[in-house]
Amino acid sequence: MVSPTRPLSPYLHYRWRHTNTLSFLHRIAGLMLSLGLLLLICWLMSLASGPKAYARASAVLSMSLFTLVYPVLLIAFAYHLVAGIRHLAWDSGRGLEREAARRSALVVAFLVVVLVLGSGYLLFAWRHVA
Amino acid sequence: MSLRSPLGTALGSGSAKQGVHHWWVQRLTAVALVPLALWLVVSLVALPSLNYTTVAAWMSGSWTALALVLFVLTASLHSQLGVRVIVEDYVHGSGAKMAALIVLTFIHVLIAAAGVLAILKVAFGWAS
Numbered sequence: 737m738v739s740p741t742r743p744l745s746p747y748l749h750y751r752w753r754h755t756n757t758l759s760f761l762h763r764i765a766g767l768m769l770s771l772g773l774l775l776l777i778c779w780l781m782s783l784a785s786g787p788k789a790y791a792r793a794s795a796v797l798s799m800s801l802f803t804l805v806y807p808v809l810l811i812a813f814a815y816h817l818v819a820g821i822r823h824l825a826w827d828s829g830r831g832l833e834r835e836a837a838r839r840s841a842l843v844v845a846f847l848v849v850v851l852v853l854g855s856g857y858l859l860f861a862w863r864h865v866a
Numbered sequence: 867m868s869l870r871s872p873l874g875t876a877l878g879s880g881s882a883k884q885g886v887h888h889w890w891v892q893r894l895t896a897v898a899l900v901p902l903a904l905w906l907v908v909s910l911v912a913l914p915s916l917n918y919t920t921v922a923a924w925m926s927g928s929w930t931a932l933a934l935v936l937f938v939l940t941a942s943l944h945s946q947l948g949v950r951v952i953v954e955d956y957v958h959g960s961g962a963k964m965a966a967l968i969v970l971t972f973i974h975v976l977i978a979a980a981g982v983l984a985i986l987k988v989a990f991g992w993a994s
Contacts, residue, residue, distance in 0.1 A: 763948075763952060766945075766948045766949075766952075767948075767949065767952060770943070770945040770948070770949055773941050773942070773977060774973075774977060776981075777938070777977050777981045777984070780985060780988075781924070781936075781980055781982070781983075781984045783921060783922065783964075783984060783988055783993065784983065784984035784985075784987040784988050784993045785993065785994070786993055786994045787918045790918045790921075791918070794916070797907050807976055809872070813903065813907060815902065817903065817904070820896055820900075821900070823896075824893065824897065825897060827893060833922035855911075857909060858911075864981055
């Protein structure tokens with residue numbers, strides 16, 4: 737195959753905007769959730785393999801290595817959920833204008849922060865109650 | 867009998883509606899995942915404990931098992947469609963791209979099958 741020397745589409749230098757950062761983060765978060773799904777399936781398989789296997793898996797999944805994974809997955813989930821709903825609104829033809837898109841980007845960022853802090857607080861509170 | 871050539875017939879017919887299939891299924895699974903994923907996260911967090919008996923008892927409820935199976939199938943499909951687009955955009959070279967797509971599709975089929983198998987085993991009390 738001849739490597740093309742012509743410019744490839746899209747041959748653009750994107751100016752940084754909070755909107756294109758959000759767009760990129762949607763993919764990153766989605767990819768993280770795919771890995772989270774893989775983790776969930778491993779956990780389910782250990783559960784299906786009986787109490788001994790489940791105890792082994794629980795020991796691995798509660799290692800300090802994973803203490804960072806769960807908050808990251810929670811943030812990725814909150815972000816992918818809210819940004820995904822924004823994408824669905826776009827698909828219906830709404831909010832595509834530049835100003836509307838910039839505004840909805842800020843709404844997404846705000847909602848994600850609220851969701852993450854709220855659920856984080858609940859998790860922390862529950863864990864202390866239990 | 868029409869004397870129009872096959873090409874002439876096809877030209878006026880618009881697309882075969884295959885191009886939007888990926889796009890449509892990705893949106894369809896996204897809509898389904900909003901309640902399913904929210905339910906799963908809230909249920910897991912609300913479990914009083916994550917020990918074997920508690921989780922197995924929770925999963926043996928018919929509605930829980932049903933929702934879990936739906937979640938695993940929908941999430942696997944949605945994940946496969948999403949990862950596919952990322953590979954198509956960032957993996958260059960037709961050989962590497964094809965290999966990555968094949969491997970990732972296999973992994974997603976494995977994820978879906980393993981998930982359903984595990985849920986059903988626990989739900990039916992066959993876990994061992």
